[in-house]
Amino acid sequence: MQFPVPFSSDEQLIGIAEKYGTPLFVHDESAYERCGKEALAAPNAFGLSVRYAMKANSHRAVLRIFERLGIAIDASSIYEVERALAAGIAPEKIQLTSQEVQPAERLRELIAKGIQYNATSLEQLRIFAWLDCAKDTPISIRVNPGLGSGHNNRTNTAGRGASFGVWHSHLKEALKLIEENGLKIERLHTHVGSGSDWRVWQKAALLTLKIAAKMPDVKTVNMGGGYKIDRVRPEKSIDLQSAFKPVKKAFKDFARETGRKLRLEIEPGTYLAANSCILLARVEDICDTGPKGYEFLKINGSMTELLRPMIYGAHHPIRLLGRGEETEADYVVVGTTCESGDIFTPKEYDPEGIDTVSLPRAERGDIVAVLGAGAYGLSMSAKNYNTRPICAEVMIGKDGADRLITKRQKPEEIWARELD
Ligand SMILES: Cc1ncc(COP(=O)(O)O)c(C=O)c1O
Missing domain, CATH: 2.40.37.10 (Lyase, Ornithine Decarboxylase; Chain A, domain 1)
Incomplete structure (x- = not known):
């Protein structure tokens, strides 16, 4: 990973502080671009899409830099969806992955607009299944694969202590709902934590593929974000090139065993913005x-x-x-x-x-x-x-x-x- 050291000189920054006052956030367009390009170049077996987890930094200027690079958006609330739309991001580029349960009416409106939906609980899936458009709208489901990892416990978003996604052993219930209602789950999603140990993330990828094997409509596996940036010791930050290689191999093995070539999707926030x-x-x-x-x-x-x-x-x-x-x-x-x-x-x-x-x-x-x-x-x-x-x-x-x-x-x- 190239550690982006933004901004040229102390003098330039002192001048900016004088000009605009403090406290002040100073962003660097080139650094965002560099990180975006690194994410897009992550190894993969059958294609890669990158979404930006906009909760990390939702400023329209930042969203637009990533949009220009071909990076889509993951929104964590209805308000982030609205903010991304207001920034000019096309609805079909926005996915909603939220802890909030959207009422059926609002969900219908979002889907009619073209927003991609990621159901993150059985309740969210049930409400989606009631909609008339449910059968014709491929969606994603977020699963808690049973293990998680974050740079501390507060950023661990999977395993027993996390309420995010359908717990893996409740999947039977989800599969029943999917079958009974003729739903099309084309995307499977996990996000095991922020600043995760990438060995745990790699294991989570294998568990996710096992789940994908039970879901024949799944075409894309989204492995979330969490790619560690150590702000103080850059050498401890993730190297996407090496961390993704075993996952690429796992996708190839999966294709050999099942005949299904799954696309990989990732949705970093920290990696792209920190x-x-x-x-x-x-x-x-x-x-x-x-x-x-x-x-x-x-x-x-x-x-x-x-x-x-x-x-x-x-x-x-x-x-x-x-x-x-x-x-x-x-x-x-x-x-x-x-x-x-x-x-x-x-x-x-x-x-x-x-x-x-x-x-x-x-x-x-x-x-x-x-x-x-x-x-x-x-x-x-x-x-x-x-x-x-x-x-x-x-x-x-x-x-x-x-x-x-x-x-x-x-x-x-x-x-x-x-x-x-
Ligand atoms: C669903 C989801 N995807 C992606 C991310 C981005 O994580 P990070 O900023 O660690 O890359 C988060 C953050 O918590 C998340 O909840």
């Missing part, structure tokens, strides 16, 4: 808790922009821009909300622990860059906590020019919907 965007924030204050304590760098980016360190104990590389590389101080980097857990340097995967990062000595007003903030950054943050306005976003285009892609929210917009 390293294509950074968060810029300004040092607001510096304080310490004495010789046995810590030195704190308070920055104006917070859990309201990036929640991953706080909820997962996730580590993101942090750089102090324009101060060289020599490290002189170990800082606990914290946000400026009134929340003691609002910390960018927790112990890794222990959100309640405190760690430090070695940086050059900082001064008030310096600009800090938090890297790897493109996936589950703004899309998942604790927006408006402490009545903090949602920050602005900038895209650096392939020509190197920066342009505003999201305006900073005005504080009064936060309370505008409130009624007396």
Whole structure:
């Protein structure tokens, strides 16, 4: 995997921070493209489709970059479907894979529009089966194959502890429903977790193929996303070329045994977005808790922009821009909300622990860059906590020019919907 190091120089970024203010997300179009092309080049036996799991970062500018590359969309809510449509994505390129149960009427409307449906529970499948159009509309079914893996337990989306998909041993019930109602399940879907151990993902692929063997209409197997990006140690990130080879072989073996050449579909979020965007924030204050304590760098980016360190104990590389590389101080980097857990340097995967990062000595007003903030950054943050306005976003285009892609929210917009 090529580790995309976006953005040319500290000076450029400091200039962007001055121009647009902080906190600020800065995206890099070339980095998104590079990741998209890598995903499209993943080894496969009989064809590959890539969907972008738009929950990772749902900005229209990002969706359109992937659309231009021929990457479709996986939406995790009805609102994401609407957002993708509003961004100009064609309905037939959008799949809905949601925990929400859509009422029959809404499901009918979605299908009439051409949205692809992925039923993720028996109830969702039952409701779909009631529709008049059910027999003529090939859909997908999400199965929990019985094992999962995430970069921590919170991102493990399969196995006994996960409510996503039809539990594999309830499949008989699903197959009965499918047969009795003449449904066409052309796509089988699993997604075992985010930041998964790719050996677990490979095992899940074998289990999924066993399930596909029982479903003769299935033409495409979607193996979800979860392809690990280690933001701090890029060498530990997945190498799609080697990780996909055993899966390619498994698809070929399946074809030899059954005569069925299945297409592979994947739907990464993190892989496509994580390293294509950074968060810029300004040092607001510096304080310490004495010789046995810590030195704190308070920055104006917070859990309201990036929640991953706080909820997962996730580590993101942090750089102090324009101060060289020599490290002189170990800082606990914290946000400026009134929340003691609002910390960018927790112990890794222990959100309640405190760690430090070695940086050059900082001064008030310096600009800090938090890297790897493109996936589950703004899309998942604790927006408006402490009545903090949602920050602005900038895209650096392939020509190197920066342009505003999201305006900073005005504080009064936060309370505008409130009624007396
Ligand atoms: C159904 C589904 N597909 C794909 C993804 C993308 O996962 P990741 O961002 O780890 O690639 C997710 C994320 O949780 C998901 O729920």
